[in-house]
Each structure stands twice: as C-alpha cells, then as structure tokens.
Amino acid sequence: MHTAIDERGFAFAEGGVTAPLGFSAAGVSAGIKRSGRRDVALLAAEKAVPAAAVFTTSAMAAAPVVVSREHLASGRVRAAVVNAGNANACTGEQGIHDARAMAAAVAAGLGCDAADVNVASTGVIGVPLPLALVEQGIAEACESLDACGGDAAAEAIMTTDTFPKQTAMTCRVDGATYTVGGMAKGSGMIMPDMATMLAYVTTDAPLTAEACDAALRAASARTFNRITVDGDTSTNDMALLMASGAAGGEPIGPADVRFGRVAETIEAVCAELARMIVRDGEGATTFVTVRVSGARTEADADAAARSIANSPLFKTAIFGGDANWGRVVMALGKSGASVDPGRVDVSFAGIVTCERGMAVAFDEAAAAEALAADEVEVAVDLHLGDGEATVWTCDLSYEYVRINGEYRT
Amino acid sequence: MHTAIDERGFAFAEGGVTAPLGFSAAGVSAGIKRSGRRDVALLAAEKAVPAAAVFTTSAMAAAPVVVSREHLASGRVRAAVVNAGNANACTGEQGIHDARAMAAAVAAGLGCDAADVNVASTGVIGVPLPLALVEQGIAEACESLDACGGDAAAEAIMTTDTFPKQTAMTCRVDGATYTVGGMAKGSGMIMPDMATMLAYVTTDAPLTAEACDAALRAASARTFNRITVDGDTSTNDMALLMASGAAGGEPIGPADVRFGRVAETIEAVCAELARMIVRDGEGATTFVTVRVSGARTEADADAAARSIANSPLFKTAIFGGDANWGRVVMALGKSGASVDPGRVDVSFAGIVTCERGMAVAFDEAAAAEALAADEVEVAVDLHLGDGEATVWTCDLSYEYVRINGEYRT
Numbered sequence: 001m002h003t004a005i006d007e008r009g010f011a012f013a014e015g016g017v018t019a020p021l022g023f024s025a026a027g028v029s030a031g032i033k034r035s036g037r038r039d040v041a042l043l044a045a046e047k048a049v050p051a052a053a054v055f056t057t058s059a060m061a062a063a064p065v066v067v068s069r070e071h072l073a074s075g076r077v078r079a080a081v082v083n084a085g086n087a088n089a090c091t092g093e094q095g096i097h098d099a100r101a102m103a104a105a106v107a108a109g110l111g112c113d114a115a116d117v118n119v120a121s122t123g124v125i126g127v128p129l130p131l132a133l134v135e136q137g138i139a140e141a142c143e144s145l146d147a148c149g150g151d152a153a154a155e156a157i158m159t160t161d162t163f164p165k166q167t168a169m170t171c172r173v174d175g176a177t178y179t180v181g182g183m184a185k186g187s188g189m190i191m192p193d194m195a196t197m198l199a200y201v202t203t204d205a206p207l208t209a210e211a212c213d214a215a216l217r218a219a220s221a222r223t224f225n226r227i228t229v230d231g232d233t234s235t236n237d238m239a240l241l242m243a244s245g246a247a248g249g250e251p252i253g254p255a256d257v258r259f260g261r262v263a264e265t266i267e268a269v270c271a272e273l274a275r276m277i278v279r280d281g282e283g284a285t286t287f288v289t290v291r292v293s294g295a296r297t298e299a300d301a302d303a304a305a306r307s308i309a310n311s312p313l314f315k316t317a318i319f320g321g322d323a324n325w326g327r328v329v330m331a332l333g334k335s336g337a338s339v340d341p342g343r344v345d346v347s348f349a350g351i352v353t354c355e356r357g358m359a360v361a362f363d364e365a366a367a368a369e370a371l372a373a374d375e376v377e378v379a380v381d382l383h384l385g386d387g388e389a390t391v392w393t394c395d396l397s398y399e400y401v402r403i404n405g406e407y408r409t
Numbered sequence: 410m411h412t413a414i415d416e417r418g419f420a421f422a423e424g425g426v427t428a429p430l431g432f433s434a435a436g437v438s439a440g441i442k443r444s445g446r447r448d449v450a451l452l453a454a455e456k457a458v459p460a461a462a463v464f465t466t467s468a469m470a471a472a473p474v475v476v477s478r479e480h481l482a483s484g485r486v487r488a489a490v491v492n493a494g495n496a497n498a499c500t501g502e503q504g505i506h507d508a509r510a511m512a513a514a515v516a517a518g519l520g521c522d523a524a525d526v527n528v529a530s531t532g533v534i535g536v537p538l539p540l541a542l543v544e545q546g547i548a549e550a551c552e553s554l555d556a557c558g559g560d561a562a563a564e565a566i567m568t569t570d571t572f573p574k575q576t577a578m579t580c581r582v583d584g585a586t587y588t589v590g591g592m593a594k595g596s597g598m599i600m601p602d603m604a605t606m607l608a609y610v611t612t613d614a615p616l617t618a619e620a621c622d623a624a625l626r627a628a629s630a631r632t633f634n635r636i637t638v639d640g641d642t643s644t645n646d647m648a649l650l651m652a653s654g655a656a657g658g659e660p661i662g663p664a665d666v667r668f669g670r671v672a673e674t675i676e677a678v679c680a681e682l683a684r685m686i687v688r689d690g691e692g693a694t695t696f697v698t699v700r701v702s703g704a705r706t707e708a709d710a711d712a713a714a715r716s717i718a719n720s721p722l723f724k725t726a727i728f729g730g731d732a733n734w735g736r737v738v739m740a741l742g743k744s745g746a747s748v749d750p751g752r753v754d755v756s757f758a759g760i761v762t763c764e765r766g767m768a769v770a771f772d773e774a775a776a777a778e779a780l781a782a783d784e785v786e787v788a789v790d791l792h793l794g795d796g797e798a799t800v801w802t803c804d805l806s807y808e809y810v811r812i813n814g815e816y817r818t
Contacts, residue, residue: 060742060750060766090738092751092767125735126768235742312721316810326534329499333469333644341469342501357469358501359535398810401725 010268016166018150019181020204022046022246025149027156030137032085032123032130038156040137042106043200044079044145045244048116051077052213054220056237063088063095064119065236067103071115075209077242078116080200081106081138082157084185087196088121088129089235098129105135109142120238122159122185122196154183157198161185165276171265173258176249178205180265184273187280199224199239199273205262206245207252214254215263216241223270226302227278227392241266278392283399286318287392289377295387300337304380305391307335315396318376323348323367328380329357343383349376419677425575427559428590429613431455431655434558436565439546441494441532441539447565449546451515452609453488453554454653457525460486461622463629465646472497472504473528474645476512480524484618486651487525489609490515490547491566493594496605497530497538498644507538514544518551529647531568531594531605563592566607570594574685580674582667585658587614589674593682596689608633608648608682614671615654616661623663624672625650632679635711636687636801650675687801692808695727696801698786704796709746713789714800716744724805727785732757732776737789738766752792758785 018025022045027038053072055065071077081102088095103117121129146152154164168181186197207215220239245251252258279287290309295301308314308331317324325346332339346354349370351362370376427434431454436447462481464474480486490511497504512526530538555561563573577590595606616624629648654660661667688696699718704710717723717740726733734755741748755763758779760771779785 056742058739058742059744059746059748060738060753090735090750090763090766090768092765125738126763235739312805312809319810326499329469329534330467330644333465333467335468337468339468341499344469354499354535356501357499359499396721396810398807401728401805401807401810 010169010171010265013168013170013179015168015181016150016154017043017181017183017200017202018147019168020179020202020244020246022204022244023202024145024147025153026141026144026146027149027152027154028137028140028144030083030133030140032083032133038152039084040134040141041082041153041156042079042138042141042145043153043202044110045077045242048076048078048112049242049244050075050207050209050212051240051242052209052216053118053238053240054216056234058235060235062121062235063091063099064121065238066096067099068118068120068238071103071118074115076116077118077240078112079106079110080118080120080240082120082122082198083134083137084157084159085123086121086127086129087123087125087236089125091126091128094128098131101131102134102138105138106142109139118240120198120236122157122198122236125235150181150183157183157185159185159196161187162280165273165280167269167272169265169269171261173261176247178203178247178262178265180269182269182273184277186277196234196236197224197277198237199270201239201241201266201269202244203241203262203266204244204247205252206249207243207262211252211254211256211259212241212243215266218263219267219270222267223274226390227274275392278394281394283397283402284394285397286395287375288318288394289375290391290393291377292380292382293388294382294384295389296338296385297387298389299387301387301389304332304335304337304382305389307331308378308380309391309393312396315393318371319395319397321368321371323351323353323362323371325353328378329354332380338384339382340384345381345383347379349373419578419580419674422577422579422588424577424590425559425563426452426590426592426609426611427556428577429588429611429653429655431613431653432611433554433556434562435550435553435555436558436561436563437546437549437553439492439542439549441492441542447561448493449543449550450491450562450565451488451547451550451554452562452611453519454486454651457485457487457521458651458653459484459616459618459621460649460651461618461625462527462647462649463625465643467644469644471530471644472500472508473530474647475505476508477527477529477647480512480527483524485525486527486649487521488515488519489527489529489649489651491529491531491607492543492546493566493568494532495530495536495538496532496534496645498534500535500537503537507540510540511543511547514547515551518548527649529607529645531566531607531645534644559590559592566592566594568594568605570596571689574682574689576678576681578674578678580670582670585656587612587656587671587674589678591678591682593686595686605643605645606633606686607646608679610648610650610675610678611653612650612671612675613653613656614661615656615658616652616671620661620663620665620668621650621652624675627672628676628679631676632683635799636683684801687803690803692806692811693803694806695804696784697727697803698784699800699802700786701789701791702797703791703793704798705747705794706796707798708796710796710798713741713744713746713791714798716740717787717789718800718802721805724802727780728804728806730777730780732760732762732771732780734762737787738763741789747793748791749793754790754792756788758782
C-alpha cells in the first residue's frame with residue numbers, strides 16, 4: 001500500500017475500496033474458480049447511496065451488464081456483487097435470469113431491494129453460471145461483510161491478474177476530509193477471459209447521483225478509457241462509483257464549488273488503478289506512456305495517441321528496444337487526426353528522433369539503453385494547436401503470443 | 410505460373426504485368442538494395458494510355474504518392490517507375506524534388522512528358538533517396554524494356570517479400586479476348602518497411618480513364634482493402650491500372666455493356682494478388698478467410714469482418730489452433746456493426762461453435778485438426794439481413810514478434 005503523495009499532490013491513504021467511511025466488503029471462496037481461491041466479492045454501503053456507472057460499449061454486452069444498466073437507472077446502489085471464474089456472457093435468457101438471481105440473493109442477505117444491487121461477472125464465456133455455488137457464496141459474503149474487507153474483495157475479483165489492485169487517496173475540501181478508495185481487476189494485455197476490466201470506486205464525500213455520474217464519466221475518459229493494449233473490448237467491462245456521504249457535509253452536486261477537488265481525487269484514484277492494470281499486462285515487459293501534444297483538438301490528440309498505442313508494429317518495436325519513429329509516423333498517418341507531415345516531432349525517452357517530419361541523427365546506443373527501462377515515454381508534438389492526450393500501454397512480446405495462443409477456451 | 414481456371418471461371422494466362430498486349434517492362438539492379446538484387450522496375454505502354462490509381466489514405470503520405478496523385482489528374486499514364494530499398498518517405502521538400510526527378514529521368518529515357526510518369530518508392534523511411542543510383546537504374550531500365558520483362562519487374566519491386574507476385578487472366582467479351590495482368594509487392598504481415606503494398610494492373614481492353622477508375626476502385630474495395638493484418642497502413646501504398654487498348658475494339662466506358670466482364674476480370678486479378686500478399690506474411694502459418702453474412706448492410710458486414718480479422722486475440726487463437734468463438738463474439742461486439750446477441754452463429758472450418766449467440770458442443774479434437782490446415786475459413790452469420798463481406802488475413806505468431814521486434818530501422 002502506498003503512503004506517499006502522487007504526482008498531482010493527492011495524499012495516498014491506507015486501504016482500498018473500504019478506506020472511505022460507510023463501506024464494508026467481503027471476498028469469499030465459493031468454488032467457481034477451480035483453484036479454490038476467493039471468487040465472490042461483495043461491496044456494501046449502509047443504505048442505498050448515490051452512484052453511477054459506465055459500461056462496455058460492446059453490442060454483445062453480457063447479462064450482468066444488461067441487468068446492472070437497468071438497476072443503475074435509479075442513481076442509487078446499496079451493494080455491488082461480483083463473481084470471478086465465469087463471465088455469464090453469451091448465455092442467453094438463462095444468463096439474464098442468473099444475473100437477476102445474484103441480485104436477489106444479495107437483497108435477501110442484506111434485506112434490501114434487488115434493484116439496488118449492482119451485478120458483475122468475469123471469467124470464461126459461453127458457459128452457464130454455476131448459480132447454486134454463486135448463491136451460496138453470496139450468502140456467506142453477506143455474513144462476512146467487514147469495514148476492513150477491501151483486501152479480500154480485491155482478491156476475489158481477480159482472474160488472470162497477478163496482483164490485487166487497490167488504492168485510496170484523501171483530499172481536504174472546505175475543512176472536510178474526504179477519502180476516495182478503489183479496487184480493480186484486469187490486465188494490460190488482453191486476457192484469455194477477454195480482458196474484462198472491472199473497477200469499483202467509493203467515496204465518503206456527499207456527492208449526488210448527478211455528481212457521481214459527472215465525476216465518473218470524466219475520470220473514465222481520461223483513465224480507464226486511455227489504457228489500451230490492442231483495441232479489444234470486453235463484453236463485461238464496468239466501472240462503478242458509490243458515494244456514501246458518511247464523511248458529512250451538505251450534498252455536493254456537479255455545480256458545487258467543492259465538486260472539482262473531489263472529482264480530481266476520483267480521477268487520481270482511477271488513474272492509479274488504470275496504471276496498475278497496464279503494469280499487470282501478461283507478457284508486458286515495458287510500461288509505455290504515449291503523450292501527444294500540439295494537436296488541433298483534444299479529440300485529435302486522443303485519436304493519434306490511441307493509434308500509436310494500438311499499433312502492433314509500434315508495440316513490437318518497443319519490445320525490441322527500437323526507437324523506430326517511422327512506425328510512430330505511420331500510426332499518426334492512419335489515425336484520422338489532422339497532421340502536417342512537415343511539422344511532426346517524435347521523441348523516445350526524451351531522445352529526439354524526428355523533427356519537423358524528418359530524421360534526426362541520434363545516439364542509437366543511448367536510445368536502446370533508454371528503451372530497456374521498465375517505463376518509457378514516447379512523445380509526439382504535432383505543432384498544430386493545444387490538443388493534448390496521454391495513453392498508457394505496454395509492449396507486444398513473445399509471451400503475449402504464448403499466453404493468448406496456448407490458452408484453450 | 411497458373412494455367413488453370415479460378416473459382417469464378419476466369420482463365421489464367423501465362424505471364425504477369427506484360428501478358429496484355431501493348432506493355433513492356435524491365436527490372437534492373439541499381440545498387441539501392443545492399444543485396445545487389447534488382448531494385449528499379451519500369452512498366453511502360455507504347456503511348457500515354459487511360460489509367461487510374463488508388464493511394465494510401467495516410468495523412469503522412471510519402472513524396473512519390475504526392476507526385477503521382479498530381480500526375481494522375483490527367484487520367485493518362487505512359488510509364489510507371491518504382492524503386493525498392495528506400496521509401497522516400499519523411500524526406501521533406503527534398504523527397505518531393507527526388508520523386509519529380511525520377512519522373513523526369515523516365516521522361517528523358519522514353520521521350521515522353523514527365524507528367525505522364527507514375528512514381529513509387531518502397532523501403533526504409535526517413536533516409537534521403539540515393540538519387541544518382543536511382544537515375545542510373547532508370548536509364549538502364551529504359552534501355553532494357555521488354556514485352557517479356559514482367560518477371561524482372563515483379564522481382565525488382567520486392568522488399569521483404571519472399572516470392573514475386575504476378576498473375577494474368579483472360580476474358581472473352583463480344584468476340585474479343587482481353588487480357589488482364591498484374592504484379593504486386595507486400596506481405597500479409599506488416600513489414601519492417603511498413604508493409605507498403607504496391608500493385609500494378611494492366612489490360613489490353615480499350616477502357617476509358619473513367620472505366621479504369623470505376624473498375625479499380627470497385628476491385629480494390631473488395632480485394633486490396635479486404636486484406637488486413639493488424640490495421641496498420643503504409644505511407645506509400647498504391648495500386649495502378651493502365652489500359653493499353655491494344656487488343657482492339659471501341660472504347661469501353663463504365664456504362665458499356667462490355668464493362669462488367671472486364672471489370673470482373675480486373676477484380677479477379679486483384680483478388681489473386683491480394684491473396685498472394687497475405688500468403689507471403691512473414692510469421693504467418695495460416696491463411697484465414699473471415700466471411701460475415703446476414704449483416705444489415707454490406708458496410709456492417711465489412712466492419713464486422715475487419716474487426717475480427719484485426720483482433721490480436723482472434724489471430725493468436727488461430728495460431729494456437731483454438732476454435733475460440735468467444736473472441737469472435739468479442740470482436741463483433743466492438744465492431745460498430747448492428748448485432749443481435751441472440752442471433753449470432755459462428756463456425757470455424759465448417760464446425761459450428763456458437764449458434765444463436767450461445768455455445769454449441771463440438772468435437773474439440775476435430776476442430777484442432779481442422780485449424781491445423783494451411784487455410785481456414787471462419788464464418789459468421791448475423792441473421793439480420795443480406796449484407797456480406799469477406800476479409801483475408803493470417804494468424805499472429807511468435808515469428809511476427811521476432812521479425813518486427815528485432816528489426817532495426
């Protein structure tokens with residue numbers, strides 16, 4: 001756990017999703033994962049609280065996504081349940097029934113309305129959910145909810161993750177101290193279970209549902225939606241934000257002067273979780289920050305950065321320690337962003353390789369050494385405007401091919 | 410060389426780009442490639458003839474693309490020159506000057522207008538063209554033009570290609586026999602030189618420039634633009650069609666009743682060249698046909714097929730011999746095409762793995778055996794309409810990572 005200050009001055013706090021006041025969590029072993037590891041997580045507030053979520057844009061959205069979208073319409077959530085080991089995707093009507101049954105089991109255990117329960121599943125697809133096991137796990141999780149249960153919950157949502165991902169930060173606003181906590185699962189490389197990314201963010205700030213929605217949408221756009229591995233999108237992705245208000249104070253709507261600082265803290269927590277996801281990429285040997293500046297618009301910068309970060313040609317060059325700016329230029333060319341070939345600057349780890357669209361002599365040995373680091377920044381300046389965007393990704397290695405080629409459904 | 414009938418009944422003919430009447434070609438060694446192999450190709454008609462071209466959509470288009478676009482405005486081309494070993498891309502004003510100098514050298518050698526010369530370059534980027542060598546090669550090529558020179562030209566345009574790509578087919582229209590020939594370079598896997606694809610198609614049918622344009626656009630959309638490896642796009646891609654009219658007959662415009670059959674033959678030649686490019690993918694072990702049917706529109710079918718064919722997750726599964734329909738469903742979900750999760754059928758090599766969006770029990774051993782073949786068809790039926798599209802691709806292997814990771818600019 002971090003106890004430091006992040007780059008933007010947010011103070012890290014101990015704990016994860018249960019660090020903010022008013023939340024409890026549990027993670028239990030229900031026998032869905034063959035390994036016997038924890039596979040049912042439950043996160044609960046003391047009552048239904050303001051909440052918002054963002055979901056996968058996939059047209060093949062899984063059953064729990066369909067059900068959770070429906071439940072979120074009220075803008076309130078009492079509890080969120082997750083099972084790992086089975087994605088309940090491509091499971092037809094039965095899948096919808098099973099997702100509703102998960103919500104009902106939580107409602108029965110906590111004595112709340114099933115419509116106030118958020119449901120998620122992650123794991124293999126096309127296999128019916130072992131509902132009896134899941135229901136038993138949910139009952140057990142309801143019994144074992146604990147204000148220090150964040151660690152167990154963060155473990156229970158893992159699939160091929162190699163470490164649990166959680167963080168918490170605090171901010172002071174108008175004399176009040178608010179805490180934001182979070183946990184996530186997902187790996188930078190697309191995974192056998194289709195890289196499902198789940199993120200749960202909690203805060204004890206008294207945000208309204210509208211404020212939750214505004215903060216989560218803005219944060220996701222600049223964090224979870226800015227990590228990319230190969231452009232593949234899961235059927236089950238979701239990020240949820242719940243605001244208990246337990247730290248006190250008058251409700252904070254999106255227009256409130258206090259909103260900005262809380263929203264920034266939420267974004268900082270999401271950014272930390274997003275970076276952990278990229279770092280956990282199986283097969284990844286290098287964490288790559290692609291920063292595009294000087295674009296005509298932010299949308300152009302985003303398209304350009306994403307095109308570079310998603311290019312297998314670029315990603316294999318990083319794996320090979322090759323400051324191959326030609327591949328960056330190629331990716332820019334196909335990105336759809338406005339570019340002037342005569343103005344593009346490209347640098348790798350601070351070493352300028354291309355200026356005004358043309359080759360610059362550089363020290364190849366120094367570049368190879370710089371690219372051998374665990375983290376590399378590739379910066380592009382389009383010299384056309386003020387648009388900026390940063391995307392985080394990882395390299396494309398032999399290990400990636402092994403993992404995804406050898407995995408059997 | 411083929412001497413058979415293709416699947417749509419076109420008769421293969423001997424020869425490549427010089428098989429049609431009225432064309433000569435040459436391929437010489439100018440010393441641009443370090444290997445000493447042929448690296449300057451010239452293709453010429455007896456006079457400026459109706460022609461059309463399609464170019465890369467990259468915003469970072471290389472100098473020869475800029476110059477050739479300008480020259481093509483007249484709808485006539487006398488000769489096309491290509492150098493391999495240097496892409497003349499990211500070379501600024503000097504690059505434009507050098508591309509014009511290549512056209513001027515051909516014009517001087519053949520006694521024609523420089524504006525009637527099409528120019529292309531392929532190879533490393535960001536390095537100034539060794540113009541003196543190229544000009545010397547062009548002078549030699551002008552001297553050695555030969556009606557049987559197609560083989561030498563097809564060799565001279567190769568970069569990392571492992572075999573020259575050429576084909577020719579004939580069709581009979583209204584008592585006349587027309588021949589269509591072609592040569593191409595490019596590899597199914599993105600290449601160190603950024604996968605530049607160049608294709609030269611010739612015919613002795615008396616097509617007008619408008620007919621050339623209509624035929625080439627339609628053929629490219631269904632052939633060159635339907636091969637994909639990873640979505641990367643070169644700065645130098647081009648396909649050119651020249652129509653000598655040397656086989657006789659009245660001019661054929663796009664509305665002529667004879668146009669359809671000639672256009673079909675042009676498409677068949679382009680399809681053959683496109684398939685050769687995918688087969689030559691370095692690192693590719695399997696040629697994959699992705700066929701999507703039942704889409705609401707052809708555009709939807711194209712988006713869906715392309716999303717599947719470009720998914721690294723899908724491509725590594727094919728490499729691993731895994732009939733992983735979940736990855737097909739994931740790629741459909743993010744494609745932007747209209748899909749109804751409850752109607753999707755997916756089969757691998759004729760083996761149904763997913764029906765109405767749900768898993769179907771299938772013989773895993775039989776599927777693994779079928780996927781071990783050199784060619785595999787993956788078929789998706791969306792059951793929403795009549796839209797159909799086919800995309801050709803290859804798998805993603807260790808060898809791909811090795812080639813693109815170890816290559817140094």
